[in-house]
Amino acid sequence: MALPRRLWWTALAVAGGCVTAEEAPRVDLPVVVDTSGVTPATTDLGYLVTLTEARLALRDLRFTTAGEVHTASWSVPWLGSVAYAHPGHDQAGETLGELPGTYVVDWVHGEGQALGTATLVAGDYTAVDFGFDLVDASAGTAATELAGHTVWLEGTAERSGQAIRFTAAVDAPADRELVGAPFVATVTGDTVGRIALRLHTVDPIEGDTLFDGVDFAAVDTDADGMVALAADVPASDDAVNLLRRALLSHDHYDAELQE
């Protein structure tokens, strides 16, 4: 795969600020789905949530050298040392690698699912960014439940001996980008391996879960043990808002270079 022109210019600029005619080393690495982060999670409200389906539509992965990176010290911006992003100007790091395209990721059944081959310039990476997509209704049978949405979840939430089955459809705003999921790796021209992309039901740094604050029983207004969390279900508005925030946060994603 030819390296996009903008990556070459970035690579040259990063290489000590001295532009020469030499091309920076680059490497092609497969990007695959790693489902190990989707585990049963106990929420702050005491629900044990187990996912049986979890699909996400994303596009255009970018691997960066610095920028808005998730650390445990993040706090409210006027109390901490956070570099805050201006809307539309996310203060992301330099992009040195990318995997363009649109993808539907199966976080439960898709272990090892190959998304494609990313091209990366040699360097020290800190983060991965990507865009959230909305699946077109004509995307095919595998994505039927995702049609018109960004995320589709199914699972159970158990508390005090009561189990509630749920589905959740979550939509990202148009052109919504996720910036700064951890991808800490040193890539050289000799690097061989793959990049594993993960969704974490439990934030590996702060310990919060994707479903914190969601009161499944409160949404189950007819007490039939089944709930749908979706924009067109008014009783689920609060739950959908909380779930969307978590799913669109970099707290619950990362990528790992597996050599």
Added chain:
Amino acid sequence: MRTMPSMSPLLLALLAFGCSQDPGEGELLVVAYGESFIEDGIPAAEMDDGWAITFDRFDVVIADVSVGGSSLDAGDTLDLAQPSNGEGQQLGSLTVPAGDHSDASFQLDAVSLAGTATLGGVTKQFDWSFEPNVHYSDCEAVTTVPDGGQGALELTLHGDHFFFDSLVSGEPAVVFQALADADTDGDDVISTAELQAADIGAYDPGSAADVTDLWGWLGAQSVLVGHVDGEGHCDSHVH
């Protein structure tokens, strides 16, 4: 044997010229401007949910303005809601080397805004103060100062950012309804305590997971109001 990378004769000539010539000096006038949205208000047509906003007061404290190696401490409170005929409020002036400068930076220490929002027959009052303590740098602007002449740098504050529904979208909606709904005691004054008790609802905080209530939301937006020369964006770092 090591060889030097080739360098064009033109570049060498430019470097030699730059090292031997004194560019001279000029004066740089620095103003803070809230544009029509702060001086005249945000009309309903510019909002996505029909509310109209007027500011009785939009006080800012700006410090540490730096351009071309010169700095201006400033630090006084300026009310950007006062009419300025498009000129902005003067912060001061700097003596800087003549030429083009693209290194403007400044500090926004405090923002305090009071005003009303109106929709139909309903009017809500607000009086909110924040201390963003945010430093803006790497701003997207080139300020030209002629030798012996005067240039101008405008630090532009965007009041509509307080009503954005996203911290990360490039095209956020500009809305007030959620803030109006926070007035749970119905006295038509939206207090700090009421905002602290109100969840951000459908607002999109990006990855700022700690921003969960509307008071925190407004505080986060206060960090993002600073620009230069109108729409020039800057990197922002909170201290």
